[in-house]
Amino acid sequence: MEYVVGIDLGTTNTCVAIVEDGVPTVIPNKGGYKTTPSMVAISESSKRLVGHIAKRQSVTNAQNTVYAAKRLIGRRWDSPAAHAVQQSCPYTVVEGPHGDVRIKLRDTVYAIPEISAFILQEMKLVAEQYLGAPVERAVITVPAYFNDNQRQATKDAGRIAGLDVIRIINEPTAAALAYGFGKDLERKVAVYDLGGGTFDISILDIGRGVFEVISTAGDTFLGGEDFDVRVMDALIQGFAEKTGVDVADDRMALQRIKDAAEKARCELSVAREALVDLPFLYTSPNGQTYHMQESISRDTLEELTRDLVERTIAICDKTLRDANIDKGDLDDVILVGGMTRMPLVQQRVAEFFGLEPCKGVHPDEVVALGASIQAAALVDESVDVLLLDVTPHSLGIMIVGGYFHTLIDQNTTVPTSASHIFTTVRDNQTSVKILVLQGESDKAADNELLGEFILSGLRKAPKGEVEIEVTFSISADGLVSVAAKDLETGREQSITVTATSGLTEDELQELVESSQHYMVEVRASEEFERQRQQAERLIADVRELFPQVQAVMSGTAFGRDAIAKAEGVVERAEAEIRNQDARSLEEVVESLERTLNMFRGVVSKTGLS
Amino acid sequence: MSLARTLRLAVVPGVRFETLPLDPQAFFVLSRIEGRPTVAEILGMSALSAAQTEAILERLLELGALQRVEEPMPSRPRVRQSTQELRAQAQDRRRRMLTQQLGQARSSQPTPPQGTTAPSPRPAQPTPVPSVPSSSGAPAPGSPDPGSPDPDDPRLEPVLALVGEADPRLDPSLGLAVDKQRLLLALEDGRDELTPFQILGIHPTHDLKEIRSAFREASRRFHPDAHHGRELGRFREPLSRLFAEAKTAYQTLQSEEARAPLVDALEQEHQRRRRVRQQREAARQAAEELRRRREQEQLEQRRAARDAQRVQRERDRLATAAQGKVAEYLQAAADAENMDNFARAANNYRLALQVSPHDEEIRRRWEEARSIARRRRAKDAFARACTYVEVGHHNEAVPLFLEAAEADPTLEHLAHAADSVRQQDPAKARDLAIEALRKLTENERGPAPLRPGVVADLRLMIARAFLAAGQGESARQQVLLVQRVRPKDPEARALLKTLKVT
Numbered sequence A: 001m002e003y004v005v006g007i008d009l010g011t012t013n014t015c016v017a018i019v020e021d022g023v024p025t026v027i028p029n030k031g032g033y034k035t036t037p038s039m040v041a042i043s044e045s046s047k048r049l050v051g052h053i054a055k056r057q058s059v060t061n062a063q064n065t066v067y068a069a070k071r072l073i074g075r076r077w078d079s080p081a082a083h084a085v086q087q088s089c090p091y092t093v094v095e096g097p098h099g100d101v102r103i104k105l106r107d108t109v110y111a112i113p114e115i116s117a118f119i120l121q122e123m124k125l126v127a128e129q130y131l132g133a134p135v136e137r138a139v140i141t142v143p144a145y146f147n148d149n150q151r152q153a154t155k156d157a158g159r160i161a162g163l164d165v166i167r168i169i170n171e172p173t174a175a176a177l178a179y180g181f182g183k184d185l186e187r188k189v190a191v192y193d194l195g196g197g198t199f200d201i202s203i204l205d206i207g208r209g210v211f212e213v214i215s216t217a218g219d220t221f222l223g224g225e226d227f228d229v230r231v232m233d234a235l236i237q238g239f240a241e242k243t244g245v246d247v248a249d250d251r252m253a254l255q256r257i258k259d260a261a262e263k264a265r266c267e268l269s270v271a272r273e274a275l276v277d278l279p280f281l282y283t284s285p286n287g288q289t290y291h292m293q294e295s296i297s298r299d300t301l302e303e304l305t306r307d308l309v310e311r312t313i314a315i316c317d318k319t320l321r322d323a324n325i326d327k328g329d330l331d332d333v334i335l336v337g338g339m340t341r342m343p344l345v346q347q348r349v350a351e352f353f354g355l356e357p358c359k360g361v362h363p364d365e366v367v368a369l370g371a372s373i374q375a376a377a378l379v380d381e382s383v384d385v386l387l388l389d390v391t392p393h394s395l396g397i398m399i400v401g402g403y404f405h406t407l408i409d410q411n412t413t414v415p416t417s418a419s420h421i422f423t424t425v426r427d428n429q430t431s432v433k434i435l436v437l438q439g440e441s442d443k444a445a446d447n448e449l450l451g452e453f454i455l456s457g458l459r460k461a462p463k464g465e466v467e468i469e470v471t472f473s474i475s476a477d478g479l480v481s482v483a484a485k486d487l488e489t490g491r492e493q494s495i496t497v498t499a500t501s502g503l504t505e506d507e508l509q510e511l512v513e514s515s516q517h518y519m520v521e522v523r524a525s526e527e528f529e530r531q532r533q534q535a536e537r538l539i540a541d542v543r544e545l546f547p548q549v550q551a552v553m554s555g556t557a558f559g560r561d562a563i564a565k566a567e568g569v570v571e572r573a574e575a576e577i578r579n580q581d582a583r584s585l586e587e588v589v590e591s592l593e594r595t596l597n598m599f600r601g602v603v604s605k606t607g608l609s
Numbered sequence B: 001m002s003l004a005r006t007l008r009l010a011v012v013p014g015v016r017f018e019t020l021p022l023d024p025q026a027f028f029v030l031s032r033i034e035g036r037p038t039v040a041e042i043l044g045m046s047a048l049s050a051a052q053t054e055a056i057l058e059r060l061l062e063l064g065a066l067q068r069v070e071e072p073m074p075s076r077p078r079v080r081q082s083t084q085e086l087r088a089q090a091q092d093r094r095r096r097m098l099t100q101q102l103g104q105a106r107s108s109q110p111t112p113p114q115g116t117t118a119p120s121p122r123p124a125q126p127t128p129v130p131s132v133p134s135s136s137g138a139p140a141p142g143s144p145d146p147g148s149p150d151p152d153d154p155r156l157e158p159v160l161a162l163v164g165e166a167d168p169r170l171d172p173s174l175g176l177a178v179d180k181q182r183l184l185l186a187l188e189d190g191r192d193e194l195t196p197f198q199i200l201g202i203h204p205t206h207d208l209k210e211i212r213s214a215f216r217e218a219s220r221r222f223h224p225d226a227h228h229g230r231e232l233g234r235f236r237e238p239l240s241r242l243f244a245e246a247k248t249a250y251q252t253l254q255s256e257e258a259r260a261p262l263v264d265a266l267e268q269e270h271q272r273r274r275r276v277r278q279q280r281e282a283a284r285q286a287a288e289e290l291r292r293r294r295e296q297e298q299l300e301q302r303r304a305a306r307d308a309q310r311v312q313r314e315r316d317r318l319a320t321a322a323q324g325k326v327a328e329y330l331q332a333a334a335d336a337e338n339m340d341n342f343a344r345a346a347n348n349y350r351l352a353l354q355v356s357p358h359d360e361e362i363r364r365r366w367e368e369a370r371s372i373a374r375r376r377r378a379k380d381a382f383a384r385a386c387t388y389v390e391v392g393h394h395n396e397a398v399p400l401f402l403e404a405a406e407a408d409p410t411l412e413h414l415a416h417a418a419d420s421v422r423q424q425d426p427a428k429a430r431d432l433a434i435e436a437l438r439k440l441t442e443n444e445r446g447p448a449p450l451r452p453g454v455v456a457d458l459r460l461m462i463a464r465a466f467l468a469a470g471q472g473e474s475a476r477q478q479v480l481l482v483q484r485v486r487p488k489d490p491e492a493r494a495l496l497k498t499l500k501v502t
């Protein structure tokens, strides 16, 4: 059977899951961890590092280590988010050729979907290793409040990673799916998802296996990263006050402080006091070394970040009011995302909703589990679950005066469609350019441009006489298509609006190919690694027996010859290990095995006689 | 001088880093060393250049922060489990859980089926949803007993009639059940006239829970994801549209104002049907009454017929009895015939005919026997009369001749009777003579005419009778005819003389 996995591609952590025997299960990575840091680094030797190894080396390689790439995916170079990341991150952010954002690591420029693809590819490998079978299709989650460009970019990342992304679903929706799966629930629930980079709130109506999103909202730039920044700033300032040293330009020190800040935050979720201990944080040009030893209390943390938490609560409040939902109607609040372990968050959520949050779901795994359930629901007839999701942003077109005319309101259940009749604004106008936008602002320019197309061949007529009916449709898998029809001539044109991920089709194609190459290399190097380990073990065993064998055999010419041959084999093996050639190493391994067997024979014989 | 990549290093226990002259990089490298990694592994983790890292390691060794680990690595396999093993364990766990659950389910068999406790007794999913006889709202007045379903409830009917099974648009090769296709086509055909309730597949109701549940069912029917990966043909586009319509319908029906007219219409229809049914019921009762009456009449008619039959049977019985009597008479008649006594036979036939007056056979036999008896009597009388004449007792012969003529009015008898009675009753004689003459004429024209001699004798007798009755002319004619046959007949001559005299 073909496996379709669910992947929660998080800002901080990524998690992959599969429904096996009807049970959603998180797949552990090679290290046995259920989540993998969403980090990618390029090492000194231009090796690609993903996950835990990338994280482990990030302190000394901060400039070439990407974290939180999700904050940039599908963003434009001139967007505030890109600007903010540029200000705070240690890696180099550059403008891409299509007004998109790219990252430069060791002289190579990477598109954001490419970086995400590295993580997805790693998850693909993890799943393949666990399942012992190829994995080619996936459902990937995104924050509910992601716009179509961000979704498309995520889809492209999947494609680069060699995954057919059969569906992009919303993280809170996925969480609700995992929460309600396999239970016969009839409930209205709120999903509060605060992760490393984004915040989402979704209200769902669950019943008889149908998960209906009633309303969703969020902030795609509000998460643990922002909390880290607050703590970091406080630590840096405290350090400066104490030592007079400003570490703001020391990449390594900043990275260590960031890690320490996050660690302290996590500690403060259970303890009231945490110690930030960073020895040798800074060496001044004159050789003086400085250590950071700072204690931080939970109260301080809460003081530093209270406004961030309040922002999430304000969004919850607005959503409930906009959707006309009475808090009293909610049966449950589900907390998702690592940040919801923070006591202040839990407390404020409980206060706001007047409900004790549900403790039944694992905040780090529930999203991936939900994604795997949706994957199963789509491809497996026996999984009887239906997701009714909404479009999180209003969809419309630009009309005269640069205004935005909404055709499909936000929070409309998809699939859906809507039509509107427009007229020409100039005499003898023969073509109309239709700009498809997404967003809530009245001004078109403030909204996200999804695509544009030109309806041509209109009749020549005085302005206002030609009527064009524009129909927007959003399919169940989120594809936006627009059809325009001249009501007089019946002339029709339609396009599928492919949101821009910042990559052209050619670029994408190229990336897909190079990633396939990379996979081949990875497989080869894994093979080499296995051979190397075996060779090293054999060498060690041969060496161990060496003195005994020598004692017995050096007496004869034949014996001396055999010993010399054995030494030759060991040397050759060591040389091939250095050469990193898997094929030749494999041959030497065979010789090594023969040598070891011979040695063992000699030793056992002498032991007997 | 470089460090062997396979060399293993470890942090010297008890060393106080803070006292060492380290820079941040050196400290970082030191902090990365856990356990006994090889130099190669440390190089991989540090992310610094190999040369830089090696320099740091050498310095750390020099400072006594690190030490070489000489003893060989225990060559036994790593303790960490492979992902394959983890997976096998997970599978095993699941299997155990499943069997345990199955066991539990089995042991708790007699309890009612757990899990899905559907709020309404709606059958699995034959579409369209045959709606539940709603329990909402008080039973309307006059409705039949509340326990049984109300026959007037329009909700007992399907919400929407499916298109026919032979509709050409149906395509069994699609990944969509034909019944579903029939429903979709029905929805499409009725597109512009469907109420929100019809789109959701339920009858109008104010029950929001039922509406919500109907929307969920409709979503399962229409949402493209419910048919993911299947061949949908012409239905693909309508499914998306119907889903959107179901959603709109669901939203619309949240408002009481939207529901009210539809629910009211349903209730009115319900009332109307009840009225119609009541009227129909009344009509049916009237018809029933009529039928009963008619039946009663028929019953009575049958009874009368039965009575008539009885009478008939009585009659028949009597008739049978009469038949016995007739048989007796007939037997007697037959006996009489056998004894050549036709008078008695005729008498018996007459008696039988009296009992059974319409029996033509008896009448025929009666007439036959009577005529034979008469002829016999006539013959007898004639013979006796002739005997009397021979012996000269003419007066005694007259009544006998008359009797014979009367019993068997043959030509001979008539002529003799006329001749013999001419002295006593000339008028009678004349009548008899006329009759005899008629018969004679008949005979002469008939197939077996009498011999002329016999005829001449008869004519003489007729002539005498005429003469006696004063009909001279008729008598003379007869005589003249005789003379033609026997010109010298003395009798004739004598008669002619007499006639001349008169």
Ligand SMILES: Nc1ncnc2c1ncn2[C@@H]1O[C@H](COP(=O)(O)OP(=O)(O)OP(=O)(O)O)[C@@H](O)[C@H]1O
Pocket: A009, A010, A011, A012, A013, A014, A038, A070, A171, A194, A195, A196, A197, A198, A199, A223, A224, A225, A262, A265, A266, A267, A269, A336, A337, A338, A339, A340, A341, A342, A363, A364
């Ligand atoms: N015990 C804890 N206390 C406080 N914060 C925690 C704790 N554990 C994890 N976090 C924070 O949660 C964040 C990561 O959460 P999570 O893994 O859910 O995010 P993500 O899914 O990667 O991001 P996103 O969903 O926003 O894309 C990090 O900022 C981390 O510091």
Ligand SMILES: [Mg+2]
Pocket: A008, A010, A011, A171, A195, A196, A337, A367
């Ligand atoms: Mg998340």
